Amino acid sequence: MKPILLSGGTLIDPTQDLNEVGDVFITDGKIVGVGRSIEGPEEADVIDCAGLMVSPGFIDVHCHLREPGREDVETIATGARAAAAGGFTAVCAMPNTDPVTDNQAAVGFIVRQAQRAQSARVYPIGAISVGQEGKALAEFGEMVGAGAVAVSDDGKPVASAQLMRTALEYARTFKIPVIDHCEEPTLSAGGSMNEGIVSAQLGLKGIPAEAEEIMVIRDILLARLTGGHVHLAHMSTKGSVELIRWGKDRGIRVTAEVCPHHLSLTEESVRGYNTNAKMNPPLRTAKDVEALRDGVKDGTIDLIATDHAPHHYDEKEREFADAPNGIVGLETALAVIVTNLVETGHLTFSDLVDRMACTPARIFNLQGGSLKRGAVADVTVFDPKSRWKVDASQFVSKGRNSPYDGMPLVGRATCTIVAGSVVFRSGIPARGREKMNRTRG
């Protein structure tokens, strides 16, 4: 493995209050030098980062890689490469696969597939309940032993308060967060978008904000009861932000994430029955977007995660109520955040790096998330000013279902380094290149 010298970029690392021009020297998979005018050895691969930003690699704690079960829409390999292309050095894969990732063998399969992909790291998340059926607790201990970093029944809420309580208690032994998809199922049943004026006009059954908020406060109270760590997935409403703030003010162990789409789009995007604006939780109102932006700024919402959810275009090309939920997000997340939060003054680049790299690593207890000397060399280089137009047909992901298709955005990853190896560089991933060309034809 050749040493790498990232030369002359703006180094952004909130873990050491770094925001200045400098070099990063990487050798043997570790960061060995950070500072000005580092002289690398002759054989080092020097990457000119002038005008670019260099940060700890982004970590997405919430994505759906569809393998096993739906390899036609994404695989661990294509998902990991899409992640790398978006500047992510690691992603956490949700367990709602087919079969469900609810045992050590299934977790081990994901770990092995990720190793074979040799791209961004992929950490499995195990199911909370066997088959995600919301009944019997899955074997957390064995799954953690096989490589799981958290548990979740994501895609489905944990409807039973008793099961959620037990999961929070039991997970304490293994020091992993329990991730909940907050949705009160009887209130949301049959809904396909936010409940409000737009759903009323379009004649679509709505999902009220309260369907999320009821579960948010339930989970916060159960975290208080159990002392367990609850992590709330894809928060979408103003009320949720207020409830999380209430919980944090009381020292309850609650953390939360928000997706780029909930920070940038509203229910108005659904008009015209646009199935690429259909996701769960649904896009909400401008007030919710504003509250979520404030929440991610002041730290009430800890981190940004994509909820990357590829679907086959046939499945999205249908009647709105029947189309599946979800959009792809790995390759647009950075640009959506730069365009909608940094350029608008809500976040600084340091905040962005904190919410997309440092905090995910800290909360999920993952390697990376820092450029400190001795840290693992998971690094993202991105161009904060690059203007580009999203073309979903060019995504590395197999998914094309993006509401941002055709939209002009600012900010783009130019180089992604995992454990000291370049896995993506300006436009095309360094690895898996041949395969890419083949599938493009």
Add this chain to the structure above:
Amino acid sequence: MTGTLGKDLLGLESLTGDQIRLILDTAEPFKEISERAIKKVPALRGSTIVNLFFENSTRTRISFEFAEKRLSADTVNVSVAGSSVSKGETLVDTARNLEAMRIDMVVIRHSASGAAQFLAERIQSNVINAGDGTHEHPTQGLLDILTLRDRFGDLKGRRVCICGDILHSRVARSNIWGLTKLGAEVAVCGPRSLLPNAIDEFGVRIFDRVEEAIEWAEALNVLRLQFERMTAGYIPSAREYNRVFGITRERLDRAPRDILILHPGPMNRGVEIDSDVADGPHSVILEQVTNGVAVRMAVLYLLAGGKPELAEAAKGGSGRGREDRE
């Protein structure tokens, strides 16, 4: 090949007041055709129209079919039970296959909101929405409005209350859009569990009690109560619905004025409306049905590119309306 309405009629939300008036004005001369012994003019001779019904419908389908036949179009009825849709074909494939047969228009009824727009965006043919889910049913809205206009003349400032299940009613949405655009004052009345939570933002008056609605309104459009609303738990029973929200002779007798009674049908007599009201002197329910054919003829004629000012000539049998656009 688009007239002043554009390619499709998907809803009244997207129409202007002038466009709605154009359809109503065009419907006027077409009313007379249905009164003739030979109820046929050649305005759409040579046009192929598919009535694509994914949901059961008797009245709307027959009304469209009469409208098409009285304009001399060739029509094919496709209903879901006998089509390949039941074999799992997607709506987009159905659409492409119809298009490949070089049809001119599709009238679609579908249980999914947005289905008509979905189809319209994918085929060149004109698309007419004959009811999509709980979204819109524009020709029903138009025929309701035509019926009101027959009695009231200008609708500006006229007070119309829509009663019943607004939440699930495409008829209600089309009426609210259409009436509002023509300057009428619109109200809704029904149990709150059957009103959209965002009804406040529709710009309509809301009555919780039907007695208040009757005191205010000059016309009531009484919606059918679907029985599945009871099983889904929106309201407790049909009996209580009739007692609290039913349009009864007793309630109407206390009104300060005569109130015009509309119902899009089919009626549940003794539930949302009592028989002596439905059959009473102020009921215009059968006029609605008659007007339905004329309104649909007008929509078909205009979408096919017929010139509104030639509707009179078209009905005279010259067929010029259709040919002039070419």
